[in-house]
Amino acid sequence: MALEFDHVTKTFALPSGQELTAVSDINFKVEKGEFVSVVGPSGCGKSTILSMTAGLYQPTSGIVRVSGEVVTKPNPHVGFMLQKDLLLPWRTIVKNVEFGLESRGVSKSERRDRAMAELERCHLKGFENHYPYQLSGGMRQRAALARTLAIDPDIILLDEPFSALDAQTKLLIQDSFAETIKEAGITTLLITHDLAESVIMSDRVLVLSERPGTVQREIEIGLPNREHPLARRQMTEIHDYANEIFTLLKLDRRAA
Numbered sequence: 001m002a003l004e005f006d007h008v009t010k011t012f013a014l015p016s017g018q019e020l021t022a023v024s025d026i027n028f029k030v031e032k033g034e035f036v037s038v039v040g041p042s043g044c045g046k047s048t049i050l051s052m053t054a055g056l057y058q059p060t061s062g063i064v065r066v067s068g069e070v071v072t073k074p075n076p077h078v079g080f081m082l083q084k085d086l087l088l089p090w091r092t093i094v095k096n097v098e099f100g101l102e103s104r105g106v107s108k109s110e111r112r113d114r115a116m117a118e119l120e121r122c123h124l125k126g127f128e129n130h131y132p133y134q135l136s137g138g139m140r141q142r143a144a145l146a147r148t149l150a151i152d153p154d155i156i157l158l159d160e161p162f163s164a165l166d167a168q169t170k171l172l173i174q175d176s177f178a179e180t181i182k183e184a185g186i187t188t189l190l191i192t193h194d195l196a197e198s199v200i201m202s203d204r205v206l207v208l209s210e211r212p213g214t215v216q217r218e219i220e221i222g223l224p225n226r227e228h229p230l231a232r233r234q235m236t237e238i239h240d241y242a243n244e245i246f247t248l249l250k251l252d253r254r255a256a
């Protein structure tokens with residue numbers, strides 16, 4: 001099992017002395033190579049789930065396992081990617097991709113080889129000596145994905161990586177990420193507010209309740225073409241799945 005949450009609750013102590021339970025009794029499993037999205041109302045604990053997977057926070061109770069091992073500290077086998085690409089502006093793209101390998105003590109020549117291979121896989125060959133400001137927003141996100149994959153993680157965590165992109169770039173980058181991730185066979189957990197995105201990109205969607213977040217439904221997306229969200233977008237079933245999630249999140253009632 002690539003990832004497992006076993007009765008996980010996380011409570012934060014607030015400076016006021018009060019306590020806030022972000023997530024409560026979370027249970028789910030992610031198989032190796034699966035792509036799972038997490039959707040839920042604002043503040044229901046989606047980022048807290050990612051942070052516990054990465055080992056940045058410890059559960060108050062329950063257990064998180066990555067590749068069968070209990071997560072007790074920041075986990076170097078977990079790759080994390082955020083909405084902002086966080087590329088270092090003073091480094092070239094290839095040097096940015098090498099960054100995580102440097103801190104892991106990988107030799108200079110191996111670093112370069114691995115970084116170039118990831119750049120090619122992420123369709124950025126020829127841009128290795130550019131600086132981040134010379135790339136478009138979508139290309140920068142692809143470079144950030146290359147950097148995340150270069151450390152050869154067991155699992156990657158994507159925290160709304162497409163939300164800052166314009167609508168058309170978003171479609172293209174979703175497609176390119178999906179293809180790269182499928183090809184790499186890597187287990188992925190995506191947080192998104194975009195319900196259609198969760199359906200077109202995933203094998204399964206976890207729908208969380210309001211805070212304290214708990215998994216209220218797991219929806220298996222029984223559709224082909226996970227590696228081509230653009231093709232999935234054409235399928236009528238997409239709307240049925242998105243509507244199901246929409247109803248679970250009570251978005252219709254909230255708008256009223």
Ligand SMILES: Nc1ncnc2c1ncn2[C@@H]1O[C@H](COP(=O)(O)OP(=O)(O)OP(=O)(O)O)[C@@H](O)[C@H]1O
Nearest residue numbers: 012013020022041042043044045046047048049211
């Ligand atoms: N370090 C912390 N200290 C105290 N409270 C925290 C901390 N981190 C998160 N929280 C609280 O826990 C709850 C869940 O936060 P989290 O960021 O995980 O939710 P989210 O679902 O990712 O939200 P959004 O969709 O708005 O990004 C929120 O009420 C937040 O204020």
